[in-house]
């Protein structure tokens with residue numbers, strides 16, 4: 233599959249006039265927290281970031297479920313397991329960038345107790361009470377040099393499609409390259425956030441989402457183009473695969489994938505309502521109605537998986 237969408241027809245200049253209303257919250261120790269509340273959902277509060285999904289418990293639940301859906305679709309946690317599994321059985325260091333609630337890491341840390349697993353994220357959505365002893369999590373922004381004084385054998389980045397301006401992908405991949413060992417493996421799993429649909433209401437949401445992301449200087453079609461960015465940063469691309477996932481129709485997992493995508497468009501409600509110039513409740517009604525039609529109109533979404541390697545001689 234070439235790309236998931238044609239380029240949105242909007243200006244790429246940044247605009248601030250349609251910012252959704254927000255209030256900052258303060259943590260219990262009195263310092264400014266990294267949380268912004270909009271329409272009763274919690275979002276990160278990193279001024280420089282264009283990420284548009286929440287970071288609250290509802291979103292964590294969605295990400296946990298989505299992890300298992302992706303695992304099923306790609307046949308496991310590792311692309312090309314015949315190549316990568318052997319590596320994990322040794323004592324290696326693994327990093328997940330933008331790990332969210334660390335579901336992928338927790339799954340692997342339990343399966344491979346001899347390896348060490350690290351996660352970074354701009355938002356502190358990490359598990360608090362229970363996590364394996366070989367799992368280490370910290371707040372860090374991949375658009376800045378990563379805070380490690382050693383290098384990793386394997387690094388993953390997964391589902392940051394609505395997190396980076398188009399120009400920032402190369403910065404993120406370069407920062408990852410710099411903490412990957414020569415010969416180390418880089419796994420990328422990304423989604424095109426614009427679904428394939430014929431439903432008029434979902435098409436309206438899709439068009440407005442493309443315009444919103446374009447105003448934020450994001451390219452919603454980036455997932456299909458990441459092999460090029462990997463090569464620009466000097467990764468050797470070893471493998472590329474795309475998967476089209478039915479939403480709301482097909483297997484029980486595909487029906488669950490529809491619910492997860494509904495969680496994405498509802499999670500973007502404050503931004504989307506401002507973009508569409510309607511109030512948040514009206515937007516949510518529209519999004520729920522459009523989501524109910526995903527099954528009958530056979531909507532799908534496309535995921536891309538890539539494996540790359542840092543050449544062993546540099």
Ligand SMILES: C[S@@+](CC[C@H](N)C(=O)[O-])C[C@H]1O[C@@H](n2cnc3c(N)ncnc32)[C@H](O)[C@@H]1O
Nearest residue numbers: 283295330331332353354355373374390391395
């Ligand atoms: C859709 S979630 C995916 C989480 C996880 N990778 C997964 O597959 O379940 C995207 C995550 O990227 C994080 N994120 C966004 N921008 C980031 C940045 N510049 N640096 C690090 N993490 C970032 C968000 O806070 C969020 O937790």
